[in-house]
């Protein structure tokens with residue numbers, strides 16, 4: 001089934017590294033229990049049929065995805081992914097931590113990483129109804145001042161289904 005998204009294409013030509021709080025760090029296997037707890041919380045709120053699982057985390061990492069988490073007080077309370085194709089995806093912030101700019105920092109972390117990887121641009125697809133997510137991307141574009149293109153697209157949402165062998 002196709003979905004309607006805003007597609008953000010962000011040109012990193014003039015992008016400058018942005019400061020990221022120390023509570024946003026790359027995922028490590030020792031965080032697995034905390035991640036699993038937060039995935040359950042995520043699903044009890046959002047019931048997302050395409051939600052990735054813990055085994056899929058390792059499949060994605062093997063495939064070259066970057067995965068970082070928001071981890072205040074040793075508990076995972078959010079996350080974000082950057083795919084090898086340069087897609088920022090599945091950004092999430094736990095309910096009680098929202099509206100403090102964490103999502104914007106997770107997106108900036110993706111942009112910093114994309115710069116490390118010499119990507120010239122990144123993209124993201126945001127459901128048209130998702131105002132908080134749209135606002136977060138718009139705010140990031142204001143902060144970084146990079147060239148960007150935003151258009152409405154209708155696409156299939158593709159998910160990683162394979163698990164690690």
Ligand SMILES: CC(C)(COP(=O)(O)OP(=O)(O)OC[C@H]1O[C@@H](n2cnc3c(N)ncnc32)[C@H](O)[C@@H]1OP(=O)(O)O)[C@@H](O)C(=O)NCCC(=O)NCCS
Pocket residue numbers: 046089090091092093094097098099100101102103104105125126127130131132133135136139
């Ligand atoms: C989308 C999500 C990650 C945003 O996280 P967050 O940390 O609260 O985001 P931020 O604080 O960085 O920015 C949110 C912005 O949306 C605004 N906002 C939040 N709810 C809003 C609403 N109902 N209407 C209008 N604006 C809203 C906030 O005021 C803020 O903008 P501001 O910085 O200009 O004040 C979070 O809501 C979430 O995890 N949602 C469920 C999962 C999801 O939808 N993920 C996105 C996948 S693309």
